[in-house]
């Protein structure tokens with residue numbers, strides 16, 4: 695299978711982390727959707743990354759569907775709980791929270807690169823506030839736990855790590871470590887994993 699993406703997209707990083715943590719053989723192809731000749735616009739009607747092309751040509755999108763599919767391919771580790779519906783719900787909700795941070799950070803980024811006089815302060819305020827609230831929520835939910843959900847790594851951790859890496863990239867001035875020491879400690883540990891390191895190079 696072939697994963698189309700870019701190194702900066704947080705949704706792509708989430709999916710890459712799933713594939714790497716589960717040791718699923720794949721080819722990672724950098725394919726920015728807006729570049730002439732991009733493959734993704736031909737295989738994904740939405741023209742968005744990540745897109746996973748299976749060996750028979752079937753194209754899987756979006757990142758939530760790819761992560762869900764990839765997790766079914768082996769049990770080592772199981773990243774989305776299968777037998778406990780409530781644990782499953784909690785992991786999927788973590789993913790939604792992290793994806794929401796990514797969504798807002800991308801809107802804020804797109805707004806902030808417009809000429810000053812064209813920037814919409816309301817949009818910027820709305821999305822930056824949503825990010826702050828979501829971080830506060832994540833910090834309370836994580837509390838002093840080692841992992842977002844349960845006793846081991848899950849998709850929740852991979853999604854949150856991807857969102858925070860994107861914030862560091864686009865909002866370096868946001869001191870989320872200073873405001874949420876527990877998130878900072880958790881992030882330092884997850885960042886040291888070979889999977890995360892592999893996506894940062």
Ligand SMILES: N[C@@H](CCC(=O)N[C@@H](CS)C(=O)NCC(=O)O)C(=O)O
Pocket residue numbers: 703704705727728741742743744756757758793
């Ligand atoms: N909800 C989608 C979001 C994917 C998305 O918006 N990807 C962005 C890159 S971060 C994209 O491909 N945008 C189209 C473009 O850049 O032209 C997912 O989870 O996969």
